[in-house]
Amino acid sequence: MNAFLLNINGAVRKVEADPAMPLIYVLRNRLGLMGAKLGCGLEQCGACAVIADGERVLSCVRTVSEFEGRAITTIEGLAEEGELNPVQRAFLDAGAAQCGYCTSGMVIALTAYLEAEEHPDRRGALEALEGHLCRCGAHADVLRAVDRLLADGA
Amino acid sequence: MAPNPSLLNNPALDDWLTFGADETVTVRSGKVDIGQRISTATALLAADELDVDPGRVRVARVETGLSPDEGLTVGSQSMAQTGNAVRQAAATARRHLLARAACVLGVDVATLEVEDGEIRSHATNRRTSYWELAADGPFGIDVDPDAPLKPRTALRHVGTAALARGLEDIVRGRPHFLHDMSLPGMLHARLVRPPHYHALLVGLNEAVVDRLGAEGIEVVRDGSFLAVAAADEYAAVRASGRLGAAASWELGDGIFSGDVYEGLRGNEKVSLPVIDGTPAEAPVAPLEGPPADAAVTLEARYERPYQMHASMGPSTAMATFDDGRLTVVTHSQGIYFLRLALADALGMESEAIHVRHAPGAGCYGHNGADDAAFDAAIVARALPGAPVLLKWSREEEHAWEPYGSCASMDLRASLDGHGRIAAWSHETYSDTYSMRPHPGPDGTGAARLLSARFLAEPLEPHVPGPALGRHVGIHRNLDPLYDLPEKRLVKHLVRDMPLRVSALRSLGAYANVFAIESFMDELAAKAGSDPVSFRLRHLSDPRGRAVIEAAAERLDPAGTDCPQGRGRGLGFAQYKNSETYAAVIMEVSVGDRGEIRLERCAIAADAGEVVDRAGLAAQLEGGVVQAASWTLHEAVTFDRDGITSRDWDSYPILGFDNVPVFETVLIDPGRAPFLGAGEATAGPAAAAIANAVCAATGLRLRQIPFTPESVRAAALQS
Numbered sequence: 001m002n003a004f005l006l007n008i009n010g011a012v013r014k015v016e017a018d019p020a021m022p023l024i025y026v027l028r029n030r031l032g033l034m035g036a037k038l039g040c041g042l043e044q045c046g047a048c049a050v051i052a053d054g055e056r057v058l059s060c061v062r063t064v065s066e067f068e069g070r071a072i073t074t075i076e077g078l079a080e081e082g083e084l085n086p087v088q089r090a091f092l093d094a095g096a097a098q099c100g101y102c103t104s105g106m107v108i109a110l111t112a113y114l115e116a117e118e119h120p121d122r123r124g125a126l127e128a129l130e131g132h133l134c135r136c137g138a139h140a141d142v143l144r145a146v147d148r149l150l151a152d153g154a
Numbered sequence: 155m156a157p158n159p160s161l162l163n164n165p166a167l168d169d170w171l172t173f174g175a176d177e178t179v180t181v182r183s184g185k186v187d188i189g190q191r192i193s194t195a196t197a198l199l200a201a202d203e204l205d206v207d208p209g210r211v212r213v214a215r216v217e218t219g220l221s222p223d224e225g226l227t228v229g230s231q232s233m234a235q236t237g238n239a240v241r242q243a244a245a246t247a248r249r250h251l252l253a254r255a256a257c258v259l260g261v262d263v264a265t266l267e268v269e270d271g272e273i274r275s276h277a278t279n280r281r282t283s284y285w286e287l288a289a290d291g292p293f294g295i296d297v298d299p300d301a302p303l304k305p306r307t308a309l310r311h312v313g314t315a316a317l318a319r320g321l322e323d324i325v326r327g328r329p330h331f332l333h334d335m336s337l338p339g340m341l342h343a344r345l346v347r348p349p350h351y352h353a354l355l356v357g358l359n360e361a362v363v364d365r366l367g368a369e370g371i372e373v374v375r376d377g378s379f380l381a382v383a384a385a386d387e388y389a390a391v392r393a394s395g396r397l398g399a400a401a402s403w404e405l406g407d408g409i410f411s412g413d414v415y416e417g418l419r420g421n422e423k424v425s426l427p428v429i430d431g432t433p434a435e436a437p438v439a440p441l442e443g444p445p446a447d448a449a450v451t452l453e454a455r456y457e458r459p460y461q462m463h464a465s466m467g468p469s470t471a472m473a474t475f476d477d478g479r480l481t482v483v484t485h486s487q488g489i490y491f492l493r494l495a496l497a498d499a500l501g502m503e504s505e506a507i508h509v510r511h512a513p514g515a516g517c518y519g520h521n522g523a524d525d526a527a528f529d530a531a532i533v534a535r536a537l538p539g540a541p542v543l544l545k546w547s548r549e550e551e552h553a554w555e556p557y558g559s560c561a562s563m564d565l566r567a568s569l570d571g572h573g574r575i576a577a578w579s580h581e582t583y584s585d586t587y588s589m590r591p592h593p594g595p596d597g598t599g600a601a602r603l604l605s606a607r608f609l610a611e612p613l614e615p616h617v618p619g620p621a622l623g624r625h626v627g628i629h630r631n632l633d634p635l636y637d638l639p640e641k642r643l644v645k646h647l648v649r650d651m652p653l654r655v656s657a658l659r660s661l662g663a664y665a666n667v668f669a670i671e672s673f674m675d676e677l678a679a680k681a682g683s684d685p686v687s688f689r690l691r692h693l694s695d696p697r698g699r700a701v702i703e704a705a706a707e708r709l710d711p712a713g714t715d716c717p718q719g720r721g722r723g724l725g726f727a728q729y730k731n732s733e734t735y736a737a738v739i740m741e742v743s744v745g746d747r748g749e750i751r752l753e754r755c756a757i758a759a760d761a762g763e764v765v766d767r768a769g770l771a772a773q774l775e776g777g778v779v780q781a782a783s784w785t786l787h788e789a790v791t792f793d794r795d796g797i798t799s800r801d802w803d804s805y806p807i808l809g810f811d812n813v814p815v816f817e818t819v820l821i822d823p824g825r826a827p828f829l830g831a832g833e834a835t836a837g838p839a840a841a842a843i844a845n846a847v848c849a850a851t852g853l854r855l856r857q858i859p860f861t862p863e864s865v866r867a868a869a870l871q872s
Contacts, residue, residue, distance in 0.1 A: 095768045
């Protein structure tokens, strides 16, 4: 076990963990942040995505030690003073989930894209969603949420 | 209308509705919310019938002992059963409470009005409320299945697009899933599965077991069942890898890995004629020659491989064994059946077992949920006192869930000189779709739990007989809705197929409707007719005609507005010939390398009275997307040594890069029985894609999946 200082959702958190432990286990089991989901553990499905230094990063393989010194945002950190961020709002309004297991990763991916891109468009949003699998077939509602976001100039 | 089994089995009003002192109404339903938004729909129904704000309606978690026993959450029946029961319960409660209010206030009941649970009489200025009246105690009456409902014009919420319940927690990342549970003293468990179904554990390096023990990791072994448990989840993950490397297995003959379609033809089978959607225990009539007036006779064979549920979240369960009692938290679709199966498998009384539901990832039928519950129970029994949260790995989910059966369909039909179908034959060869842990004689439910076969005292895997109900299993939607003068329908339940199977969304309907609706297009072409006219010529059911016409109005399969190089195809069915009517029209393009792109899709559906428009559309569209994924990409692969579809690379599914633009039309027939929606579009979607590819390229694809390789192979043969 090693001690790590992690900058998560704007606060520095100290955790004890095996250095080989993928970040998602630290988030879920050390910090009680259950928003990121373990879907495959193979970087194939996107359910575990977080934002690190503004970039969408999968957390199910990369180890906790790789995240030291980086600013990590999880889905729990997106709302400000309880207000949903635009992507969360759009997903809620569009009903852009069925079971919702994959939703967190998609919200993270689109948030990272919209924050990084000055002139977001549909093609870019679709690229951001590449690698995010959904088995319920909620795709059409997710894309309606995307269209609403783009129309609102998010 | 047939009586609602949910009310027959659970008549007491108090089982369905309770009014809380905090001015809420709690709805209890035995159907679990698996992303189909049943809890959203039941809340709308209760709110409207009672005249309370939907925010006051709580939908209770489903658990044994407290929730009405509604069997399984399957077959697109949640609205017809629980939706109807909750609505009638609310209407009964309203009538009962208003009668009490009239008594208490000393006024005529006709003078009473309800607003958000507050009851006023316009004859006096006195008031009371549901909650004040309900404080007197339970109702003590039965739900009246015929209690009059409010007129549709008085409904405020039913028929709107509601916000999905629970979705805000999900977008905020709050704990919502069973996977997110955390209890004091909880252990995380992981399995070590054998290489394949028939392997047995013959050796375990005890030095490794000792080292794990020294690190505080529990090893649980029962025959060939092997698991680890640790306080830390990642420690359990690593330990399962180390224990797996320390295990040796007797592999036996492995999995029979010949051609599955040859197996479907050549293996021993039980063959039954199907009459009016129902198998008859009678000999199968031989296939005669074409009728005398046949102008054209056409034959075709269609095939569908093994396909998986492939849930996004690996199956999981929480189990605690304490003082002879077992508590299980599961994402099973049938908590009461699971309780009985667990009792049999563990040699316990079912009264000593409490099962409750918590959300898992979408399941789309019988996936690993029940199996994981049994796995967790085995581990918990070995480690009494500690809550055990057991999770399958991605690889276990892909390799061990019960798949949807492969199937092969032989169709033959003759057209008369007027382009009408004069004779029709359809035989389907497939394995069972019914391997849920139902209670049954001789512990059949227990034997269907995956790990039962691996225990030191194993239960032999159960071999089911043919399902004999109307439109179930292999013969679901085998009987086309069309008006045909002569139909010869046969189901073949094929024995000794290689892979573990059970219920996958829509069961046999996906394969049967794919075959029927592809064949209808082949016949239409022979008859020189277009797909819409040819179907309407053979369809008198007005609701069926209406959905085909509505879909074709949005995206005409014969339309001259179809862009160059693209094709449109139609698929239609009424699910089980008794539930939702759905027409799906897909517009596709086919790339130079054989890749099929889904451009546009029109759905028209009549699912009975519409309750939650958003939820209904989501189910219909989701059904199309999932079926499109099956149809374009999916086939479980395996060899002698085991399943080789073990992750998302070896079993790819449809992604965001190939989602059509949807236009979905909901035909609301007004006050009419709820027909359900989850499975209605799967079969039509598969046929719509096949027919669209044919319209675009002239290539008739008859074997799913339609991969670029199979499109190129078809092009070479044409």
